[in-house]
Amino acid sequence: MKTRITQMLGIRYPIIQGGMMWVGRAELAAAVSNSGGLGIVTALTQPTPEALSAEIARCRALTDKPFGVNLTLLPSINPPPYEQYLDAIIDAGVPVLETAGNNPREYIAKAKAAGLTVIHKCVAVRHALSAERNGVDAVSIDGFECAGHPGEEDIPGLVLIPAAVRRLSIPVIASGGIADGRGLAAALALGAEGVNMGTRFCATREAPIHEAIKQALVNADERDTRLIFRSLRNTARVLRNAISEEVVGLERREGGVAFEELRPLVAGVRGRAALESGAVDDGIITAGQCIGLIDDIPGCAELLERMVAEAREHLQASLARFQN
Structure with missing residues (x-):
């Protein structure tokens, strides 16, 4: 390709x-x-x-x-x-x-x-x-x-x-x-x-x-992300979990919220610990809306070969469909 x-x-x-x-x-x-x-x-x-x-x-x-x-x-x-x-x-x-x-x-x-x-x-x-x-x-x-x-x-x-x-x-x-x-x-x-x-x-x-984090991505769908820091004009898309829901709730509070109040929830070391421990609700976990398209946990070689084969198949099928 x-x-x-x-x-x-x-x-x-x-x-x-x-x-x-x-x-x-x-x-x-x-x-x-x-x-x-x-x-x-x-x-x-x-x-x-x-x-x-x-x-x-x-x-x-x-x-x-x-x-x-x-x-x-x-x-x-x-x-x-x-x-x-x-x-x-x-x-x-x-x-x-x-x-x-x-x-x-x-x-x-x-x-x-x-x-x-x-x-x-x-x-x-x-x-x-x-x-x-x-x-x-x-x-x-x-x-x-x-x-x-x-x-x-x-x-x-x-x-x-x-x-x-x-x-x-x-x-x-x-x-x-x-x-x-x-x-x-x-x-x-x-x-x-x-x-x-x-x-x-x-x-x-x-x-x-951690495997529990990977499985959480598989189990989620395209609705399971949250936009945090919108009120601070530093928007970030993350996985919906207890922490991100709490952050969004604080941002929607009348009068808003200062970053210093959010800092203990969104600290990078806390997110890293969640990724390593598998405690999905214990920290911010970055994730895009494509989680709705993820159904398995393959090896990288399997993933790339499959993606390329699917892409070729869809491009060729689309071309054939329009030519007919």
Whole structure:
């Protein structure tokens, strides 16, 4: 399945594993890359740049295929040492950098000068155009269905993907709401040259999270996500559970709520503990609306082969139906 994305990244299938906090570790990234896609190690899951270097080495020991590293730039009073993380990525010879979050212009320039292929993940066409001007090689565009932060404009993928494709000259990767071969076929039909999946890869055998969390994703349907932080204009889509329901309730309270009141509920360490313990209701768990399309917990190789076969089948069937 050849597109500009597969040629650019040196992969068999135009399927990329999203950079997910606490989940994007060596075992999952290597499994995706070994299966023909592009696995992504999440830099900030590691507590220090030195720990990231060790995680990259661990991933390289598990695969001889290309993989990337995600570096998300978040607004913070005490930001992590982003440049040192980037230096660790460059020094390790990682071929692909995925950036997200705040404008990463200076990091893009440094990565490009070191020979890395850079993919920027964003939620609006204007941000994608800015990234193109800053020299990225491809853009991953997140529709409103996505897990994590979809922005504040609420544009779903069916509109956002072709809107980006018609404005950009670089390849577009579709992200948000994709979990099967139909989604891959639809993304290609809309003009994207690859797909990025996060939630679907959480429900695979190689994902380094508790089986109870994976099963919760399988058991959920498309109605089982919640939008938190809407009142703070920092919207995030997460799994519906006791914590996210409590957060939404507080945000709907007359007079609103300050983030400091929410902080104990949404703390990252609490979410990480839930992912590791399997206590579904004990922390925030990021999940997209595509949970309604997830019915099993396959290995990454089985998932990718199945998706590609389904995509080809649906594209060919659609073409045959219209020709007749």
